[in-house]
Amino acid sequence: MNTKAETMRNKIVSTADDLFYRQGFNHTSFSDIASAVGISRGNFYYHFKTKDDILAAVIENRKVGITQTLNEWNKNTPTPKERLHQYVDMIVGYQDNIVKYGCPLGTVCSELNKLENINYNDAIDMIALFRDWMIEQFILLGHSAEKSKDFAMHLLTCTQGITVVAQAFTDSAFIKREADILKDWLDSI
Amino acid sequence: MNTKAETMRNKIVSTADDLFYRQGFNHTSFSDIASAVGISRGNFYYHFKTKDDILAAVIENRKVGITQTLNEWNKNTPTPKERLHQYVDMIVGYQDNIVKYGCPLGTVCSELNKLENINYNDAIDMIALFRDWMIEQFILLGHSAEKSKDFAMHLLTCTQGITVVAQAFTDSAFIKREADILKDWLDSI
DNA sequence: GTCTATACGCAGATAGAC
């Protein structure tokens, strides 16, 4: 296990992650990633053999990040209700990127679906991590398993919708407004 | 104005529209469209000079279709409330396509945004047609201009979110469930 | 490990015969 190679690999993954988000997967070439990292295309292939390989690594990296974030919320934020608010506030915090590039999860899933990409199911897992975590929170609030699932899907729906509409109309103030509606809804159930 | 050429042009546009929706704009090549229509690539260029030209024609065609649909609703459905329900029911009616390819408007806008495509603003106009129509309906229901805009944006947000989540989890029953919630909301305001 | 050189196919786009 070479530390230097691992560092370079991580650098490539995080750069590819960023470019896939901002430019889309299909529209981002090996050259784009290689030049952004500052290595040659040939060197790039030493680390990743195919474009699907680098995509798989990016998705895996995101899943680790999402899991870490959720674990931190579970650990540091006392109540389930506050944690759900924290989730909603997250999209408010990312508003600048959202109006420019949309939701990092939703847009990549939507794109991969149309490409019939082999990594599509892994991409969906990223969203499922959030959904399952939400279900847990609603169950902790005393709701039934069925209700909790419906609530989680509804919350997911609203946040995804907010990102799509905010991006379309380049309206970041709108994110804040809809987030408040969503937090009122969370308090009402 | 040649009728035969016009017919072929329309055939190309509707085929391209379908392929852009199912495969995405970037991922659909001239060859894809030409072979689906049943003409050679060379012939294709007689009708459209660049890929942005065919995209512009597709978007224009959609805008005409959307405008026609909204006009028909205005004409044939008596009350604004029923018309808004009709909009929500539309996504239920399209559920089979939505779980497979997402929203025809949302997915193309999201993709064009990342490609920094020159037709992006025209694509957004498609969504704006729905938004402006919704605002009219809410105003007819007696709401203020400001409230009506917020309501329209909220309705748009929910329907867009539903398509993203339904596509991600390939869950068409979910569309019906969230549509009912949405119609309850429409009745409550 | 990192590089240059290069193969190969496909995409967008053009020219010109019929």
Next chain:
DNA sequence: GTCTATCTGCGTATAGAC
């Protein structure tokens, strides 16, 4: 109008020198 032939650039991917 529709076709075939062709150009050009880019994207993925490989080989092999250093």
